[in-house]
Every structure is written in C-alpha cells, then in structure tokens.
Amino acid sequence: MAQEPILTARGLVKRYGRVTALDHADFDLYPGEILAVIGDNGAGKSSMIKAISGAVTPDEGEIRLEGQPVHFRSPMDARAAGIETVYQNLALSPALSIADNMFLGREIRKPGLFGKLFRTLDRSAMEKMARSKLSELGLMTIQNINQAVETLSGGQRQGVAVARAAAFGSKVVIMDEPTAALGVKESRRVLELILDVRRRGLPIVLISHNMPHVFEVADRIHIHRLGRRLCVINPKEHTMSDAVAFMTGAKTPPGEAIAA
Numbered sequence: 684m685a686q687e688p689i690l691t692a693r694g695l696v697k698r699y700g701r702v703t704a705l706d707h708a709d710f711d712l713y714p715g716e717i718l719a720v721i722g723d724n725g726a727g728k729s730s731m732i733k734a735i736s737g738a739v740t741p742d743e744g745e746i747r748l749e750g751q752p753v754h755f756r757s758p759m760d761a762r763a764a765g766i767e768t769v770y771q772n773l774a775l776s777p778a779l780s781i782a783d784n785m786f787l788g789r790e791i792r793k794p795g796l797f798g799k800l801f802r803t804l805d806r807s808a809m810e811k812m813a814r815s816k817l818s819e820l821g822l823m824t825i826q827n828i829n830q831a832v833e834t835l836s837g838g839q840r841q842g843v844a845v846a847r848a849a850a851f852g853s854k855v856v857i858m859d860e861p862t863a864a865l866g867v868k869e870s871r872r873v874l875e876l877i878l879d880v881r882r883r884g885l886p887i888v889l890i891s892h893n894m895p896h897v898f899e900v901a902d903r904i905h906i907h908r909l910g911r912r913l914c915v916i917n918p919k920e921h922t923m924s925d926a927v928a929f930m931t932g933a934k935t936p937p938g939e940a941i942a943a
C-alpha cells in the first residue's frame with residue numbers, strides 16, 4: 684500500500700495475571716479504509732481495540748497515530764487525539780435526549796460570562812449541531828432531537844452512537860460489534876452508515892463476528908489469532924470459509940497475507 688498508515692501498533696502485549704490477551708500484536712489502519720478485525724472468541728480483539736482506544740494500557744509495545752507515538756491513559760486521551768470508539772454496549776444514556784447524548788462529556792457552554800461562570804449549556808447550539816450531524820448521515824428519520832434515547836429503536840440508537848463518533852472522531856472511528864444486537868433492517872441501516880462515514884473520508888475499524896457483514900463492507904480484513912495479528916486478507920481474494928479457516932487454524936494463510 685503506497686500511503687502511510689494513520690494508526691499503527693507494534694508488539695502490543697497485555698497480560699491479565701496468567702492470561703496473555705495480547706502477545707506482540709501488530710495493527711495497521713490506512714486512511715479512508717474500512718478495516719475489519721475478526722478472530723475467534725478470546726483471540727484478543729477487544730484487548731487490542733481497548734489498547735488503541737485508551738481503555739487499557741498495554742504492558743509493552745508502541746502505538747502511533749499519524750506517525751507520532753501516543754500513550755493513551757484513558758479513552759478521553761484517545762478521544763482528544765481524534766479516535767472515537769462505539770462500544771458494543773453503546774454507552775448512551777437512555778433517559779437523556781438524542782442531542783444530550785451526542786454531547787455527553789463535551790457539552791457546549793454559552794459564550795460569555797454565563798457559560799464560563801455558571802457553565803450554562805448552549806442548548807440551541809447543541810441541538811443545531813446534533814441535527815446537522817444526524818442529517819449529514821441520513822439519520823433524520825428521527826423526528827425530534829429532544830426525544831429520549833430509550834424511546835428509539837435499536838438501529839436508531841446505534842445510529843446516534845455512530846453519528847456521535849463520526850461527528851467527533853476527527854481521525855479514526857472504531858466500532859465494536861455495531862450490528863450484533865440488531866435485526867436485519869436495522870443492521871442494514873448501520874452498514875450503510877458505516878459506508879457513509881467512509882465516504883466522508885474517515886477510516887473505520889470494524890470488529891465483528893458477522894462474516895457476511897464483514898465481507899460486504901471491509902476493504903481489508905485483519906485476522907487475529909492467539910493474541911496477535913495472524914494475517915490481513917483482501918475480501919475480494921478470499922472466501923468467508925477461507926477467513927474462518929485461517930481464524931481457527933484449520934488453514935494456513937498465504938505468505939503475502941502474513942507479510943501484509
């Protein structure tokens with residue numbers, strides 16, 4: 684690949700007591716791509732994503748964003764650096780409105796004395812921005828921006844989480860099993876959203892067990908096995924059963940995929 688990767692990891696190690704969740708794992712994400720990360724249960728996918736998104740600190744290894752070494756001590760650090768993660772459990776607050784959820788933890792304050800001194804929220808600015816972000820992503824089937832998130836369907840909730848990540852993730856968006864809890868129609872909408880986000884130029888890391896979804900949207904597939912990257916494959920050159928065979932160790936991936 685001619686371009687430089689935007690996000691890389693080399694030799695990540697993470698141990699939990701006697702369990703080695705990451706055993707010298709490498710990772711590369713290139714600008715503008717959808718990179719799927721697949722692997723068997725317990726292969727270390729979540730641990731790797733957590734290291735990259737600041738949720739855990741690796742014991743060893745190096746992470747670079749745009750070529751510069753980064754040391755995230757919390758997800759806030761990673762967010763501040765432009766890496767947004769949509770977790771499986773979403774981390775939305777059900778009782779709060781769509782607009783409030785979009786700005787959770789980074790509310791816009793009123794300009795001037797009120798904002799500074801009394802930390803008064805600039806509701807109209809937040810609503811305006813939430814509305815524009817949601818419509819940019821074609822999510823304006825949501826009628827009312829002040830609607831509580833608990834009244835939305837699963838797909839709409841996922842949409843709000845994706846919109847939030849796309850709105851604030853200035854460099855990278857990571858999605859952990861975004862379609863796992865969704866029905867067929869809602870999954871479709873979320874897959875379209877992922878493609879929309881890529882169209883807007885943001886690279887996406889998609890962790891998923893759903894092979895048809897992975898093969899439908901991914902540009903490249905990172906296969907994780909036994910705590911490290913086993914290989915990277917092009918979904919146009921391999922079948923789903925190849926991918927599963929590599930993932931489980933039933934088949935050895937070709938040399939060029941290992942070198943990728």
Ligand SMILES: Nc1ncnc2c1ncn2[C@@H]1O[C@H](COP(=O)(O)OP(=O)(O)OP(=O)(O)O)[C@@H](O)[C@H]1O
Nearest residue numbers: 699702703704722723724725726727728729730731
């Ligand atoms: N907080 C933790 N404490 C102890 N062990 C952990 C912890 N987190 C992960 N592990 C262990 O590390 C290994 C890798 O787990 P990880 O969740 O990264 O895998 P995964 O590929 O995401 O799995 P899955 O697809 O099942 O979610 C597993 O053996 C797991 O039990």
